[in-house]
Amino acid sequence: MRHFLAGIALAALVLAAPIAQAGGPIVIKFSHVVAENTPKGQAANKFKELVEQRLAGKVKVEVFPNSQLYGDNKVLEAMLLGDVHIAAPSLSKFSKFTKKLQIFDLPFLFKDIHAVDRFQKSPDGKKLLASMKKKGLLGLGYLHNGTKQLSASRPLRLPAEAKGLKFRIQSSDVLAAQFEAIHALPLKKPFSEVFTLLQTKAIDGQENTWSNIYSKKFFEVQEYITESNHGVIDYLIITSVEFWTELPDDIRGEVQKAMDEAVAFGNKVALDKAVADRKKILDSGRSKILELTAQERDAWVKAMKPVWKKFEKQIGKDLIEAAAKSNG
Numbered sequence: 001m002r003h004f005l006a007g008i009a010l011a012a013l014v015l016a017a018p019i020a021q022a023g024g025p026i027v028i029k030f031s032h033v034v035a036e037n038t039p040k041g042q043a044a045n046k047f048k049e050l051v052e053q054r055l056a057g058k059v060k061v062e063v064f065p066n067s068q069l070y071g072d073n074k075v076l077e078a079m080l081l082g083d084v085h086i087a088a089p090s091l092s093k094f095s096k097f098t099k100k101l102q103i104f105d106l107p108f109l110f111k112d113i114h115a116v117d118r119f120q121k122s123p124d125g126k127k128l129l130a131s132m133k134k135k136g137l138l139g140l141g142y143l144h145n146g147t148k149q150l151s152a153s154r155p156l157r158l159p160a161e162a163k164g165l166k167f168r169i170q171s172s173d174v175l176a177a178q179f180e181a182i183h184a185l186p187l188k189k190p191f192s193e194v195f196t197l198l199q200t201k202a203i204d205g206q207e208n209t210w211s212n213i214y215s216k217k218f219f220e221v222q223e224y225i226t227e228s229n230h231g232v233i234d235y236l237i238i239t240s241v242e243f244w245t246e247l248p249d250d251i252r253g254e255v256q257k258a259m260d261e262a263v264a265f266g267n268k269v270a271l272d273k274a275v276a277d278r279k280k281i282l283d284s285g286r287s288k289i290l291e292l293t294a295q296e297r298d299a300w301v302k303a304m305k306p307v308w309k310k311f312e313k314q315i316g317k318d319l320i321e322a323a324a325k326s327n328g
Contacts, residue, residue, distance in 0.1 A: 156290070
């Protein structure tokens with residue numbers, strides 16, 4: 001049995017190494033779950049373009065969009081076995097590897113996407129990229145989707161108005177606690193089912209970014225969208241420690257540089273898209289966008305902020321305070 005397990009470990013290490021064709025370039029497989037015209041899809045294609053431009057003949061990047069290889073729930077396991085080399089799951093997908101990334105699910109921690117960006121570029125934010133190193137995973141950068149808004153079948157200006165309503169959430173204990181704090185009912189459901197659940201009234205609302213609300217047509221089956229900007233949906237560009245360390249030093253440096261530029265490009269696309277998609281929703285007349293007054297927003301903050309304390313031990317009080325300082 002000992003020899004058998006040793007054989008599996010050795011096979012995993014071999015698979016995790018960069019895949020090079022005989023006498024050919026290193027092949028990097030980049031798997032993601034969205035379409036190529038999304039900010040994430042465009043960032044992945046930009047990464048491919050930059051790498052193959054600067055490392056022509058040395059490195060080839062193969063991008064697999066739309067879950068062609070794996071969904072977010074399976075891709076990390078595949079990565080540790082060497083079947084995929086780079087992926088970009090939602091930050092909410094990493095809770096079984098580290099609890100520290102739950103910081104990005106805390107409600108009203110960041111006042112806008114620029115504050116998120118400042119924290120992610122800070123020493124504390126960069127340190128989080130290596131928070132799963134002992135589990136074999138290494139972050140290469142953060143990619144924005146945008147800040148979250150709250151849609152519902154009734155107008156929500158104050159947290160008390162959400163009492164008893166059913167909201168779809170990602171698989172996150174922090175997000176569950178967020179809705180429980182306002183006496184609503186959180187339901188962990190796949191993203192692919194949200195439109196049907198809203199359309200059939202199986203749920204009353206959901207939280208999402210402007211681009212997701214528009215591209216998935218949630219605004220067509222939700223009468224009201226509260227412009228709350230209460231949270232963030234971002235992705236973590238991830239690779240395996242084994243794959244990354246096996247890359248030659250000069251290649252690794254160029255790949256990281258290309259990734260940094262691709263992420264900056266994708267984040268600009270995400271910001272522009274959020275503004276454009278909000279306008280498209282407004283112009284459609286299908287949903288009414290509710291802009292909160294300062295007093296109304298304060299009521300939401302007061303109701304949800306106790307969630308910070310609830311997860312303080314898991315995330316770290318110092319880390320939460322550092323993130324809050326990014327608001328300026």
